[in-house]
Amino acid sequence: WWAIFTAATGLSYNAASLGVTRFLFGMGEASAFPAGSRALVRWLPTRRRAFGQGFQHAGSRLGAALAPVFVILLISIWGWRPVFFSFGFVGLLWAAGWYSYYRDLPRHHSKINEGELQLLKTECAVATPASRSVPWSRILRSSDLWILSACYFCYGWVLWLYLAWFPTYLREARHFTELKSGLASLPLLAATFTNVIGGLLSDRLVSRWKDLRRGRLIVSRSGFCIAGLALLPGVLAPNPVLALVCLTIALAGPELTVAVSWAMCIDIGGNCSGSVSSVMNTLGNLGGALGAVAVGYLATHFGWTSPFIVACGLCLLSSVLVSTMDPRRSVC
Numbered sequence: 001w002w003a004i005f006t007a008a009t010g011l012s013y014n015a016a017s018l019g020v021t022r023f024l025f026g027m028g029e030a031s032a033f034p035a036g037s038r039a040l041v042r043w044l045p046t047r048r049r050a051f052g053q054g055f056q057h058a059g060s061r062l063g064a065a066l067a068p069v070f071v072i073l074l075i076s077i078w079g080w081r082p083v084f085f086s087f088g089f090v091g092l093l094w095a096a097g098w099y100s101y102y103r104d105l106p107r108h109h110s111k112i113n114e115g116e117l118q119l120l121k122t123e124c125a126v127a128t129p130a131s132r133s134v135p136w137s138r139i140l141r142s143s144d145l146w147i148l149s150a151c152y153f154c155y156g157w158v159l160w161l162y163l164a165w166f167p168t169y170l171r172e173a174r175h176f177t178e179l180k181s182g183l184a185s186l187p188l189l190a191a192t193f194t195n196v197i198g199g200l201l202s203d204r205l206v207s208r209w210k211d212l213r214r215g216r217l218i219v220s221r222s223g224f225c226i227a228g229l230a231l232l233p234g235v236l237a238p239n240p241v242l243a244l245v246c247l248t249i250a251l252a253g254p255e256l257t258v259a260v261s262w263a264m265c266i267d268i269g270g271n272c273s274g275s276v277s278s279v280m281n282t283l284g285n286l287g288g289a290l291g292a293v294a295v296g297y298l299a300t301h302f303g304w305t306s307p308f309i310v311a312c313g314l315c316l317l318s319s320v321l322v323s324t325m326d327p328r329r330s331v332c
Helices: 002-009 015-041 046-078 080-101 114-119 136-140 143-172 180-209 212-236 240-302 305-324
Strands: none
Touching (some): 002 080, 015 046, 015 240, 046 080, 046 180, 143 180, 143 240, 180 240
């Protein structure tokens, strides 16, 4: 789906067709993350869940950081339409490769050995009969899930402030040239590392303290606090280099929380982790969609400082909210 509508973007002929195509593209893209999260459940020991989630999401940040470089180069050679066609073709190849290689159960994979199967002894505990229906009533009554989703809504708002507007901010507010605006990828590169670090750190703390709640929440709270404390100095700093450093740290902070958020979806979701994570991801995408629009209005009417103040408030709010949840309470 993602690949087809990526390629179809190259066929757009006006604003309406572009909007429809990108809307359909987004539907396919959004489903990939919950499905990817669920795909990892049987393939990772419980003590490596957060690291696996962080490693997976680090790929999306790295792609977002590197894509502009390659896209600009390819557009200069081919024009913009063939770029979407080529990316769509690559996506179809990847989908075919994944479908042929991945197996739902490790024991069904030809490359796995007995030692690895012993390591993944939890797989039988999470294997779900195909006939079992999803207990949506229990899932949607979970206060922990709604708290987690609210935090992910705030995270989505902050992320899309960077994805959609950060290069514009550097040009308009910090007077960076077009060439220097390429430095907008620095926060995403930092986010690539902190996605992995956040998951690895959470897993190690859970293992060391033998306390799932404490090991998950301390990383999540810390990440949101780092963002809240770095955003204001970043946007208020008179020196543009210092501002860039602070704002890079500000995105690295909430990216520490991403692996933990998705791992907690598995913690509370178990067999239903795909459905649980889809709720959280929906709220995160809603935050991103609203934030991407709101930032433009805020910057136009109140100046560039205002969107970052809002982002700071959302991060501090999230640090408080996440402290009230308990990933040990299963919804399934």
